[in-house]
Amino acid sequence: MTSVAVPAVVRGLVPSPDDDTFVVLRELPVPEPQDGEAIVAVETFSINRGEVLMLSGPPPGWRPGLDLAGRVVQAAADGSGPPEGARVVGQAPLGSWATAVAVPTSALAELPDAVSFEQAAPLGAAALTSLRMLRYAGSVAGQRLLLTGAAGGLGHFFVELATLQGARVTAVVASQERGARLLELGAEALVTHVADAEGPFDVVLDSIGGTSLTTALTKVAPGGLVLWFGQAGGEPAVFDMYALGTPSLARIVPFSFFNSGGSYADDLATLVRLVAAGHLHPEISTVADWAETNTLLVELRDRRLRGNAVLRISG
Structure with missing residues (x-):
């Protein structure tokens, strides 16, 4: 990757009862992949109500985010996982609400062209569970x-x-x-x-x-x-x-x-196959620019959304 910083969503100041600003945008260092990790340029991510609850505890600067879909821009050095340029869906350890993130190849599955990034984004926590x-x-x-x-x-x-x-x-x-x-x-x-x-x-x-x-x-x-x-x-x-x-x-x-066992990559691949075959239909209530992350977190908290909320990375 050629950039020196990566825009990412992080935990903001703990909101007061009158403040719904859960997260803010920050410039962070480019991710450094560990063994068995690929760098993914994130196109979309999904947010879950459980993540709203998680945001009530961590300190400012904590990076939320599990679900993601995007393209591999740096394949794993050990040769594992999808190649550079592959369209993928993944489950990050944390920090997927960013333009780029390091993801273990054991938690990545390739996407066929028939499955859009918007369809793929919710196939993480909700579908895996x-x-x-x-x-x-x-x-x-x-x-x-x-x-x-x-x-x-x-x-x-x-x-x-x-x-x-x-x-x-x-x-x-x-x-x-x-x-x-x-x-x-x-x-x-x-x-x-x-x-x-x-x-x-x-x-x-x-x-x-x-x-x-x-x-x-x-x-x-x-x-x-x-x-x-x-x-x-x-x-x-x-x-x-x-x-x-x-x-x-x-x-x-x-x-x-x-902690329920099995390979994230294998389970994600199973879910992708079901979507591609028309047997599984991600229920997406809204697709918005990631600038609207705070708005959607509030709507999830207040139970005003049905199904999944998907954010598109821009800029």
Whole structure:
């Protein structure tokens, strides 16, 4: 790379209640690749609601960002991964909200021309989590699944992937309007409150925590599986085992795609193949210039977006 600095989004000052400036743009040194890393010129990145929550803690200057799509401008020196010039989708350790980033080749997959950078950007955290939860759950053909917080990007990926395998999915959403697309993707039922879901369910998947998880636990069949993969509601999960009764015989597993095993590159390649074949459809609520990052972070925080938000790098 010939430039001496790379524009990147970093954590700004901790916002006051009247300040929604989560991040600011800074000029940073050109990334130095380590062994097994390629430099990717980022074309698009996707932001997830979980990243909004992550931004509440780090100090100013911290670099957010996992998902990215772009072109390899410097191939890995060890010969691994995609060649220079390849169109790729990737999962950065952090710092993907930048014009260029070093990415392990074990977390890069090539993109065919049929898959746009906008389609590819959300195939990171949201789609990887969905794919890996389904792998952990095992065969779900004919099984009943309950998913909370389903109106976001992950929920759309999960419903489509699960129904492709023959699962019967009930999705919990804030409103019927926000969940309408989930029915088109194969969801069997929509409810606006966990308590209204008609169980029992073989697998319960909760990303909200707090009372949502407590209620969801009462919906799982004895011997079933509960995957708890987030706390988007901002409240700690409470387990009242005395109130659960027989569902307490279920397995309760804290889940994260970071430590769920397997190769990011292989899983990303699987997701790319499904998109290219028309079997998986990233639900993108908005595509905007990355100058709008703060605006979209606020909309994600306030749950005004449905599906994924994608930012295009400019300048």
